[in-house]
Amino acid sequence: xxxxxxxxxxxxxxxxxxxxxxxxxxxxxxxxxxxxxxxxxxxxxxxxxxxxxxxxxxxxxxxxxxxxxxxxxxxxxxxxxxxxxxxxxxxxxxxxxxxxxxxxxxxxxxxxxxxxxxxxxxxxxxxxxxxxxxxxxxxxxxxxxxxxxxxxxxxxxxxxxxxxxxxxxxxxxxxxxxxxxxxxxxxxxxxxxxxxxxxxxxxxxxxxxxxxxxxxxxxxxxxxxxxxxxxxxxxxxxxxxxxxxxxx
Amino acid sequence: xxxxxxxxxxxxxxxxxxxxxxxxxxxxxxxxxxxxxxxxxxxxxxxxxxxxxxxxxxxxxxxxxxxxxxxxxxxxxxxxxxxxxxxxxxxxxxxxxxxxxxxxxxxxxxxxxxxxxxxxxxxxxxxxxxxxxxxxxxxxxxxxxxxxxxxxxxxxxxxxxxxxxxxxxxxxxxxxxxxxxxxxxxxxxxxxxxxxxxxxxxxxxxxxxxxxxxxxxxxxxxxxxxxxxxxxxxxxxxxxxxxxxxxxxxxxxxxxxxxxxxx
Numbered sequence: 001x002x003x004x005x006x007x008x009x010x011x012x013x014x015x016x017x018x019x020x021x022x023x024x025x026x027x028x029x030x031x032x033x034x035x036x037x038x039x040x041x042x043x044x045x046x047x048x049x050x051x052x053x054x055x056x057x058x059x060x061x062x063x064x065x066x067x068x069x070x071x072x073x074x075x076x077x078x079x080x081x082x083x084x085x086x087x088x089x090x091x092x093x094x095x096x097x098x099x100x101x102x103x104x105x106x107x108x109x110x111x112x113x114x115x116x117x118x119x120x121x122x123x124x125x126x127x128x129x130x131x132x133x134x135x136x137x138x139x140x141x142x143x144x145x146x147x148x149x150x151x152x153x154x155x156x157x158x159x160x161x162x163x164x165x166x167x168x169x170x171x172x173x174x175x176x177x178x179x180x181x182x183x184x185x186x187x188x189x190x191x192x193x194x195x196x197x198x199x200x201x202x203x204x205x206x207x208x209x210x211x212x213x214x215x216x217x218x219x220x221x222x223x224x225x226x227x228x229x230x231x232x233x234x235x236x237x238x239x240x241x242x243x244x245x246x247x248x
Numbered sequence: 249x250x251x252x253x254x255x256x257x258x259x260x261x262x263x264x265x266x267x268x269x270x271x272x273x274x275x276x277x278x279x280x281x282x283x284x285x286x287x288x289x290x291x292x293x294x295x296x297x298x299x300x301x302x303x304x305x306x307x308x309x310x311x312x313x314x315x316x317x318x319x320x321x322x323x324x325x326x327x328x329x330x331x332x333x334x335x336x337x338x339x340x341x342x343x344x345x346x347x348x349x350x351x352x353x354x355x356x357x358x359x360x361x362x363x364x365x366x367x368x369x370x371x372x373x374x375x376x377x378x379x380x381x382x383x384x385x386x387x388x389x390x391x392x393x394x395x396x397x398x399x400x401x402x403x404x405x406x407x408x409x410x411x412x413x414x415x416x417x418x419x420x421x422x423x424x425x426x427x428x429x430x431x432x433x434x435x436x437x438x439x440x441x442x443x444x445x446x447x448x449x450x451x452x453x454x455x456x457x458x459x460x461x462x463x464x465x466x467x468x469x470x471x472x473x474x475x476x477x478x479x480x481x482x483x484x485x486x487x488x489x490x491x492x493x494x495x496x497x498x499x500x501x502x503x504x505x506x507x508x509x510x511x
Contacts, residue, residue, distance in 0.1 A: 101354075
């Protein structure tokens with residue numbers, strides 16, 4: 001059997017949830033999914049399965065472009081009875097924003113964490129923003145409900161992650177503090193930027209806004225080293241030859 | 249302060265008389281604890297923090313003599329909150345209905361169980377309906393995954409609880425089977441029936457609708473037995489609009505008295 005390519009695209013923030021009228025990140029992940037009309041399943045668990053969020057997902061992923069579905073873990077009686085077979089049959093699983101702590105709690109209660117690992121290993125592309133980005137990493141820097149805290153993620157990607165990153169912001173400085181206190185090295189990603197992994201290796205950083213960036217942060221003897229990653233803008237404009245090669 | 253818990257089989261926060269009676273009971277328990285204007289906090293976790301559940305809660309308590317608040321574990325809301333400090337400053341914590349499995353999983357992830365247990369020992373009244381009632385027991389019968397199934401709760405109260413007893417025959421049947429198969433016995437609560445637990449004593453039953461009952465459910469040598477409990481009827485207070493009319497009437501009467509129009 002052919003070994004499937006394991007792919008995760010983690011958005012710092014963006015896509016239909018945050019960038020109304022800018023589909024660049026959503027188009028990017030759809031482009032990675034298998035087939036002409038990929039099967040895309042939305043997991044809004046981190047929002048508590050908010051109705052309005054589910055509606056916005058279906059608007060952003062219309063039937064002519066893909067075969068869209070969602071799984072609500074608060075209304076199990078309405079959705080697919082067999083979560084495992086439904087999720088494994090997808091080409092793309094898209095995880096929405098909200099609380100990463102609540103997200104992981106609910107997923108574990110329904111065995112979704114195990115199913116997602118299996119899906120990833122079988123080549124289903126996993127993506128998401130905010131809590132839906134943090135969840136894939138070994139460690140997440142969460143700023144939810146006031147105090148910043150370190151949260152154990154699913155650990156598919158052996159790094160730490162900080163979303164909605166801004167240099168010098170309270171949230172950004174708190175991530176630096178976490179790194180100094182022993183959190184593993186990781187990716188800080190701004191709104192409008194995303195990091196695309198193949199296996200556990202960074203394939204590229206992309207952006208839906210020309211200025212959005214992703215960074216690699218690593219604690220060292222002289223403090224935190226912050227490396228700006230070459231981030232490819234997905235919109236109109238000059239593209240590097242490398243971008244053209246990947247797009248082809 | 250004696251630890252107190254109010255467990256309800258099912259209700260809504262509408263303006264209908266039985267719903268007003270339940271809200272009034274909660275307000276009374278909270279006011280007793282506060283000795284003044286009480287803090288009442290909604291935990292809408294089991295619903296996924298739906299705007300609908302939060303809105304209905306504020307519709308019931310927004311205009312009453314209390315400080316209502318809600319604590320969302322899914323959305324940042326307008327202001328981030330220190331979970332522990334906020335909960336321990338309340339007089340009554342009300343847990344709404346929804347998925348018992350998700351409720352307990354999310355609470356565990358946020359380490360809320362220990363905070364709620366401490367709140368209870370401090371005499372903060374714990375209350376809830378449906379999943380928000382079963383969560384306090386050792387076990388309940390949940391439909392979180394579709395079919396009725398046994399689920400462990402926080403265990404502040406011994407035994408088990410089954411809610412919506414009159415309205416959901418399949419849940420009741422699953423409960424009776426489970427108790428027969430060794431699940432700890434406990435209670436069945438119809439919609440609008442409730443149990444008030446004070447300290448370690450047996451609960452007292454209340455009902456906000458005629459015919460709504462609370463049952464003690466025990467496994468015996470002759471099978472599982474349901475015994476209805478004597479329940480105190482909770483009268484509904486006057487609806488909000490009527491309360492305003494009465495207040496207005498009293499104001500006019502006192503003005504007239506001052507003006508010498510009345511004797």
